Each structure stands twice: as C-alpha cells, then as structure tokens.
Amino acid sequence: MAGAITARAPISIGSKRAVATESVLARRVLITITVVFLTIFVLVPLINVFNQAFSKGFEGYWSVFFPPQPPDDATLTFSQKRRLAEGAAQAARTWSSIGLTVAVAAVVLPLNIIFGLAAAWATTKFNFRGRALLTALIDLPFSVSPVVAGLVFVLLLGRNGILGPWATQLVWPDPFSLHWVGFENGVWPLAFGRTHTGVIFTPLAIVLATIFVTFPFVARSLTPLMENQGTDEELAALSLGASGWRTFFKITLPNVKWALLYGVILCLARAFGEFGAVSVVSGHIDVNDTMPLRIEKLWNEYNNQAAFTVASVLAFVAVITLVAKSVVEWKAARDAERTN
Amino acid sequence: MTIEVKNISKSYGASPVLRNIDLKINSGELVSLLGPSGSGKTTLLRIIAGIEEADRGSGAVVFDGEDVSDVDLGRRGIGFVFQSYALFKHLSVFENIAFGLRAKPRRNRPTEAQIKEKVQSLLELIQLSSFAQRYPSQLSGGQRQRVALARALAVEPRVLLLDEPFGALDATVRRELRSWLRHLHDTIHVTTIFVTHDQEEALEVSDRVAVMGNGRIEQFASPQEVYENPANEFVFKFLGNYNVFHGRSGAGALVRPHDIAIFRTSDGDRPDAAQTAVVAHIGFGGPVVKIELESDDKNRVDVELTAQAYHDLKLQRGEKVWFAARRAHSDFPPEYAI
Amino acid sequence: MLKRKFLTLGATLGLVSLLGAGSTAAAADVRLLNVSYDPTRELYTQYNELFAAKYKKDTGNILTLEQSHGGSGKQARSVIDGLNADVVTLALGWDITAIERAGLINPGWEKKLPNNASPYTSTIAFLVRKGNPKGIKDWKDLWKPGVQVITANPKTSGGARWVYLALWGALANAKTHDFSTAQGQAEATAASAAAKDFPVYQNAEVQAQIADLFNNHVPVLDAGARGSTVSFAQKQLGDVLLNWENELWLARDEFGPEKFDIVYPSTSILTEPPVAVVDKVVDQRGTRAVAEAYLKGLYSPEAQDLAGQLHYRPRNLDALKKYSAELPNIPFFTIDETFGGWVKAQTTFFADGGTFDQIYKPAK
Numbered sequence A: 001m002a003g004a005i006t007a008r009a010p011i012s013i014g015s016k017r018a019v020a021t022e023s024v025l026a027r028r029v030l031i032t033i034t035v036v037f038l039t040i041f042v043l044v045p046l047i048n049v050f051n052q053a054f055s056k057g058f059e060g061y062w063s064v065f066f067p068p069q070p071p072d073d074a075t076l077t078f079s080q081k082r083r084l085a086e087g088a089a090q091a092a093r094t095w096s097s098i099g100l101t102v103a104v105a106a107v108v109l110p111l112n113i114i115f116g117l118a119a120a121w122a123t124t125k126f127n128f129r130g131r132a133l134l135t136a137l138i139d140l141p142f143s144v145s146p147v148v149a150g151l152v153f154v155l156l157l158g159r160n161g162i163l164g165p166w167a168t169q170l171v172w173p174d175p176f177s178l179h180w181v182g183f184e185n186g187v188w189p190l191a192f193g194r195t196h197t198g199v200i201f202t203p204l205a206i207v208l209a210t211i212f213v214t215f216p217f218v219a220r221s222l223t224p225l226m227e228n229q230g231t232d233e234e235l236a237a238l239s240l241g242a243s244g245w246r247t248f249f250k251i252t253l254p255n256v257k258w259a260l261l262y263g264v265i266l267c268l269a270r271a272f273g274e275f276g277a278v279s280v281v282s283g284h285i286d287v288n289d290t291m292p293l294r295i296e297k298l299w300n301e302y303n304n305q306a307a308f309t310v311a312s313v314l315a316f317v318a319v320i321t322l323v324a325k326s327v328v329e330w331k332a333a334r335d336a337e338r339t340n
Numbered sequence B: 001m002t003i004e005v006k007n008i009s010k011s012y013g014a015s016p017v018l019r020n021i022d023l024k025i026n027s028g029e030l031v032s033l034l035g036p037s038g039s040g041k042t043t044l045l046r047i048i049a050g051i052e053e054a055d056r057g058s059g060a061v062v063f064d065g066e067d068v069s070d071v072d073l074g075r076r077g078i079g080f081v082f083q084s085y086a087l088f089k090h091l092s093v094f095e096n097i098a099f100g101l102r103a104k105p106r107r108n109r110p111t112e113a114q115i116k117e118k119v120q121s122l123l124e125l126i127q128l129s130s131f132a133q134r135y136p137s138q139l140s141g142g143q144r145q146r147v148a149l150a151r152a153l154a155v156e157p158r159v160l161l162l163d164e165p166f167g168a169l170d171a172t173v174r175r176e177l178r179s180w181l182r183h184l185h186d187t188i189h190v191t192t193i194f195v196t197h198d199q200e201e202a203l204e205v206s207d208r209v210a211v212m213g214n215g216r217i218e219q220f221a222s223p224q225e226v227y228e229n230p231a232n233e234f235v236f237k238f239l240g241n242y243n244v245f246h247g248r249s250g251a252g253a254l255v256r257p258h259d260i261a262i263f264r265t266s267d268g269d270r271p272d273a274a275q276t277a278v279v280a281h282i283g284f285g286g287p288v289v290k291i292e293l294e295s296d297d298k299n300r301v302d303v304e305l306t307a308q309a310y311h312d313l314k315l316q317r318g319e320k321v322w323f324a325a326r327r328a329h330s331d332f333p334p335e336y337a338i
Numbered sequence C: 001m002l003k004r005k006f007l008t009l010g011a012t013l014g015l016v017s018l019l020g021a022g023s024t025a026a027a028a029d030v031r032l033l034n035v036s037y038d039p040t041r042e043l044y045t046q047y048n049e050l051f052a053a054k055y056k057k058d059t060g061n062i063l064t065l066e067q068s069h070g071g072s073g074k075q076a077r078s079v080i081d082g083l084n085a086d087v088v089t090l091a092l093g094w095d096i097t098a099i100e101r102a103g104l105i106n107p108g109w110e111k112k113l114p115n116n117a118s119p120y121t122s123t124i125a126f127l128v129r130k131g132n133p134k135g136i137k138d139w140k141d142l143w144k145p146g147v148q149v150i151t152a153n154p155k156t157s158g159g160a161r162w163v164y165l166a167l168w169g170a171l172a173n174a175k176t177h178d179f180s181t182a183q184g185q186a187e188a189t190a191a192s193a194a195a196k197d198f199p200v201y202q203n204a205e206v207q208a209q210i211a212d213l214f215n216n217h218v219p220v221l222d223a224g225a226r227g228s229t230v231s232f233a234q235k236q237l238g239d240v241l242l243n244w245e246n247e248l249w250l251a252r253d254e255f256g257p258e259k260f261d262i263v264y265p266s267t268s269i270l271t272e273p274p275v276a277v278v279d280k281v282v283d284q285r286g287t288r289a290v291a292e293a294y295l296k297g298l299y300s301p302e303a304q305d306l307a308g309q310l311h312y313r314p315r316n317l318d319a320l321k322k323y324s325a326e327l328p329n330i331p332f333f334t335i336d337e338t339f340g341g342w343v344k345a346q347t348t349f350f351a352d353g354g355t356f357d358q359i360y361k362p363a364k
C-alpha cells in the first residue's frame, strides 16, 4: 500500500460499489453534473487560453517570445519604431519571468525535497511529544491564504518588521549572476555580477514565499507511505551494520521514490503557478516577475494576446504535470501491488 | 557468546512493560522467550538488540562480559529477524543477503567474488539456490522467512535474535521450519534467542525456555523442567490445557488432560478416589484422542489418551466411566493464582 | 569526525567569502530602481533607455534601470515596507509624503526639483463612446438623467482622487490659469504661494452634488484607475469614463480611435505627479548622484518630448506646443491654490471618516 498514491484505490472501489447500488437515474445525474462542471470550469477556460493565445495567429504567438526584427536598412516611422522597441522590451521581460520562474523552482525544489523527507521521517518514524502539532503545522500553508502568507513575510522582513533591521541590511550575491572573470583579480576566476540588499522584494523573498506555499507537498505525499512502511526495514539495515546514510539512500529512498516524485511534481506545479504570495513580496519590480505575475502585468497593459500566450505555456506545463502525475501514480500502484 | 540481561526495566509512559528482568544465556544456547501476547517478549528482545533502550539507570545488557548498553545496534554483532521479515522489497534475494556484506566498512569489506561465494553458500543453507534473482514479493512466506534468516546470518553475528519468526506461517510450514531451525542451530551453534507465544514450538526447539508473564520472567529452565515442574500457576496454566478439580477441602487441584486415567465400569482395579462420568464427546486428533467427559456434578473434564489407550478402552459416546487424576498440581504459592 | 565537519564548514565559508570578494570586481555596474504607478510603464521604459545610453556615454559604465509599477498608494506602502527604491515617481504628492513621514525621504523634496518636483503634468478628462451619443461635453452633463459615470475608488486609487478633486474644483468654479504660457504659469505659482484660505471645503452645495453623482450615477467603483478603464472599454460599462488624460489616450490607441472619443471639459485640474529621490536608500546604496541625475534628466528636452509623445503634458513650453493638437490647452486650476495641497485634501476628503466616507453610500 503506497499511502497517498494508492489511497485512491479504496476510493475508486468504494465509488464503484456506490454506482452499482444507486439507481440508473442518479448515476446519470451525477455523471452529467460532473461533466458539465468540468466543462465549464476546466475545459472551456483551457480552450479559451489557447484560443486567445493564437488570436493573432502563430506569428502573433511566436512574436511574444521572439519579436520581429526589421531589416537593418528599413526606414521606419516614429510609431513603428516605438512599437518595435516596446515589443522587444516586452519579450525581454517575458523571458526574464520565465528564467526567474525556473530559477526559483530550481532553488525551491531541492530544499523542499530535503525538508519533506525530514518532516515525513520525523513525523512517521519517531514518536515524540508535539508530533501531532508538527503534523498540523506542516499542513498550515494549505489553510493560509497565500496573500496573507506574503504579507506575513513583509511584516516579518520588511523595514519595520521584527527581523527588518537585520533583513534589510542583508547583502547576498545573486547565484545566477556567477560568471567567469579570469585570473586577473587573483586565484579565484569567478565573480557575481550582482548582489542584492535586503530580503523582501528581492528574488530571495520570492523563493521564501514559494517555499512556504509548496513545502507541504513532498511531506504530505511521503507521510502516509512512510507511516505504512514502519521502521522495520531501516532497523534491519542498521542491524546489518549499515550507516544511517547508507540506510537512507539504499533502503528508505528507494521505498518512497514514487511518492517522492509525486510530491515533487505537485510542488513544481505549484511553484510555477503561485501568484498571491509571490505577488505580495515581489514589489512589482519587473525583474522580480515570475510567469503568473508577468501574465497579470501583460493583462493590465491590455496585452491580452501576450498574456494568454504566456498563460498557455503554464497551461502546457500543467498538462505535462498531469501526464507525469498519472504515470507516477500508475507506477506507484504497480510497485505497491508487488509489495503485497 | 554469553548474554546477560541484568536488572532491565522498561516502561512506556506510566505503564511498566518489563520489570527487573535478569537472564543469563550460555554461549551457543538456543533460548526461547515464551509468553502470552503483550507480556514484553518483543520489548526484551529489542532491548537486547539495541533497537530499544531500557529505562535510564535500570540495568545493563552484557555480551561476553562486556556492557553493550551504549553500543549502537549496528555494532553489537547481532542478527535480527523481524516478525514481518522486513526484507528489502526492491532488492533481489541475492542483494538482500549480500546487504550486510556490502555495508561493511571498506577495509574489511569482502571482494565481490567473496560476497558471491558467501551468498551462494547461504542460499544453499536455506535451500533457495535457484531463487537468487527473485524479489521478495515472488516468494512464499516460509521462503521469505528463510531469506531473512540468511540475511541476518551473512554478517556472521555473535547472536541471532528472532522475533516470532514463524508467527505468520501456516501450521505445516511452521513445523517444518521449526525443525529446520533446530538443525541449523546444531550446525552453526550461534547463541540464539527466539521469541514465540507458541508453547509447543518453544518446548520443542529450545535448549531452555524463559516463560514471561506480565513483564517478568516467571521461570527459566529446560523445556522438560518448565513443563513438569512449573514454578507457579501462571507457568502451569500457560503451558497447556488443564482441568480444575475442587476437592472436598475446597482447594482446587490442577490436572493436565493427559494426567487423567479413564476406567471402564467393569474394571476392578480402579483407585478409590475415582469418580463417575459420562463420555460427552470424542475428538480424533491423530496420535492423541481428546475425550470430553461430563462428571456427575455436571462439570466438563478434558482427557487426552494416546491412540493406543483409546483403542484398548473402546470407549463409546454416552457411556458411563470412572476417571481419576494420576498427577495433580496444587502447591503453587497463592500470589500467582489467577 | 566532528573535526572533519568543522573543516568542511570552514572551507565552505572560505569559498563563500572568496566569491563575495570576487563580486566587488563588478561594482562599476550600477543599478537603479524606479518605483512608479501603473500608467507610466511605457514612459519609463523609454526614458530609461534614453538615460542609460547617456550614462554609458558620459561615464563608460553600465546603468541597469529597474522598474516597478503598481497602484500608487500600494507602491508607497511597499517602499515604506522595504522596497529599495532609489527614486519614486508616483501619482500624487500624498503618497510621497507618506514615505517622507516614514523617515525615508527628507522633508522639502517638493522644492528640490522645478515645478513642485513634477516634471510632467496631466489632467482629468472624459472618454465617451464614439459620436458621444449622450452628448457629454462638460462636467454638468454628468448629472444628465440616465448617464452612467465610470471612475475608480478614491479611497484606493490615486487617479480617482484627482478625479474627485477635479469634480469638486470645477463645480466650485475654482480659479484657473493658462498653463500654455510662461506668464500664466508664473501667475499660478504666485497664486498658490499666496493662497491662505480655501472656501471650496465649505461648499455644501458642491458636496451635495458630488454625493448625488457617486450615489446615483456611478454603477461601480474599481480599485484602480486601470481597472476603471477596463470596465469602460472592455466590459462596456457606463457612458463616460473619468480618468487621467494619458490613460484615455492609451485606451483610445489600444482599442481603436473608431470606438471612443476624448472630450475635454471647459476647465479641469492640473494633475501633478511628483518625483523624488528616496534619501535613505540612495545614501545606503551610494546611488545619490545617479538618482538625482536621473530625475533631473526628466526635465531635459529629450525627456520632455518623450512625455509629450506619450500624452503627458510636458512642462517645457516648446514641447507642450509641439503636441498641442493632442493635448489641447484648457484652463487649469491647481491643488495647491484650490485645496491647499495634498495633506489638507487627503485628510479632509479621503482619510477614514472624511467627506468621501460621509457622502458615498453604496447601494445595499
């Protein structure tokens, strides 16, 4: 039994039984309601996203990312020049938002994996005082509005926040600005292109906010499985003389790999799509835009087609996520079957 | 290796699970911890293994004269076999058995060839040579149990600790494995502690039996000794079925079913104390036949006869017979009365 | 074992400090953050390009200009909360005053640059549907039966506060000036300086009229100026949109001149979006010189021309004249002369419990 993942099995078995005992009419009504609901709230908006994204044709779609370049010798009117410059600036901002979104996910994901494993391990394999409280706390981000979460970071790390005096003075190098400078300045050939001051309204705050809204996913997808598996295998490995690390990497990790991957997928999807918390801590600076923030800005600039084009990329990511999720669920269910 | 458990206590919160346990096991002995469910057998075994810690300041676990109370599970040189087998699901039988060898520190880790040889010989020992590449899910319960044992033996432990190793198996397989384990122990002679709640299993397999009840060791002696001279009423009652006879003095006498003799009404040589009863039921259980009598005062009396004795008596259901206890236990200290 | 861990830790720290040391090598590249309000994105995108090119030419260094746009009040709040803005270019003086009161901008910022520290102005005008079917030509036409007026909420939107002041001043027949001439501008400046009492605040008749407008002609109050434009242009709500002049032009450009007409009333308010250097931030970051140059550059002929192109009213009279076809001259009254400045207007009208709260009773 693989917890969160195969917990679905009993549910679907239950529903099958329910269907068998309900009348045909009730069954039809329920199916119709579900289909209508999904059509109105999922399918139609999704189709609309792509419809709007391609409302100016494939070229229009393409030009959101790769604005047209006029030939060098072209003579242009002022307003043509203005539009070209605007298009180039917009595309640059869009690319920057894609870059930041990926970068934030790349930073958040490993941290979440470590945290999720630690949290799931602590709450399932140890018995200690306050365990229930810890379990509840892990779920907190699910019940807190992301906007409130963002505001809490502002209150905490902002100029007048509790940690403000420290946080606003913090200078940290942008890891993505690391570049080659050669050996002229000494033995170390790399340097950071930029540093940031402060935490709130910088990419670091975006990372923090994203961690906050995504950290339950890995822990939550691991917990039921780890609970179910108990500690016997780990104890067996330890009793055979394996070190803690070896036990973790050779026994624990392989046992939970599908659940872990499942959590990772959910976490990535959320990291890519989070708006509220990130919006509050981004300070609306263009370079702090993630894709969802970028979409909102394009929309506010009446640039609907471009907004939907970026949205379609997110929608595409969501579809991939869905497929990956199904594959992982299927694999996990198969593994679980093998175990029993 | 000798194992000494000195004055170990353990409680979970306020409830004591082990109370001042003392146990001394000789080198090469096969000892079973026998007791009803919840009596603390697993807890004691896990404390010996180092999985669980005894209450602070309560005592010590000593291996060969060395206090190992603070030694890590992995460094005590034990082989532990879990009731759930705890095989590594994602590893083949071969890799399961090789796990402990591969986990050794680099300087005394065997070569790949040595590992292979060792695993092969263990596979032969457990008679699963052709199953090396299977996964645990492709094995039967008994096979899994043997793999778990081989895995524990691979690291050549000084002590083998088995927690209800055959608990989840069906009767036939249990019996088979039981004698297999006995033979295995005769060949490798590693000190072994074996937890079970099955009296027959404990008595049959072990050199000595520690009968546990309610967090205490009630008796620690050879199977014959515990069976024939139970230290107290608890041990007596736990080790098998019994009848309670209330004599005219009012004190109860406890009698094993096979310690009751049945006499035909026609027999002249029956003892004076014999009472009359009616044969209420006859159960054929192979070598032993179980007879249920109903005494004149409407009490049920269980009697076990050998097939031969039953055959000689030619008992019929509904027949009136005499019966008498050949041997009764009635001298237990009162505090153990249940 | 533990010792080895400490060694690793030490090595990591050493590495980090080395990297940190390396980073100073790139310190010649300067960054500047301009925190602004919503409609100015295009203006500052283009001005930034202009200014960065000039900076490169003058100093040889690269200047990276970053922009942040949002509701003016919200942006001020972010700066107060720790957004490291080197300069703020907001919709109204009150928002900069709020930052000043938080101790981040030194008092007297209005006087550090010409024209009350607002390098370009704008006004409040009307956007109506093509052909002006309801015949809305001046303020009084807003009260015509059946006319629906779209504007944003003055409690949350800077632009809407200007709308509210424009309405109030126009109804109260505020004293106007001709801002297309140097003489008119000088007169206005003198009048502002001389203004002592502000009778508009006691005008109960105007207050009743405005109450009537907001309660009976305004179907919805959006939170922001941009939102109200979307309501009018995209959602097709209402007959007339009251908004920034540059916002009306943008809507007309985006949705097509065949859809909307811009109507100028007989008089309106001169909206003066101010700019200021955030003293505390530039002193901390060492960017004061470039930040001051950046704001000063807004008054340069090139920048003034750019403002005119994008439908802001340049302060420079030549530039203003160049774009007079699109930015027709009408008589303007000022907030300083008519209302005694932003602090007074804010506390009287828009603070919690102010007159706007008293008059506006949204339908239940």
Ligand SMILES: Nc1ncnc2c1ncn2[C@@H]1O[C@H](COP(=O)(O)OP(=O)(O)O)[C@@H](O)[C@H]1O
Binding pocket: B012, B017, B035, B036, B037, B038, B039, B040, B041, B042, B043, B044
């Ligand atoms: N982790 C634990 N927390 C609380 N009580 C426990 C725990 N483990 C065992 N116990 C209790 O200790 C007693 C002895 O358990 P155990 O040693 O497993 O008994 P046995 O193996 O003889 O059945 C039982 O009453 C059980 O409920």
Ligand SMILES: [Mg+2]
Binding pocket: B041, B042, B043, B164
């Ligand atoms: Mg047990």
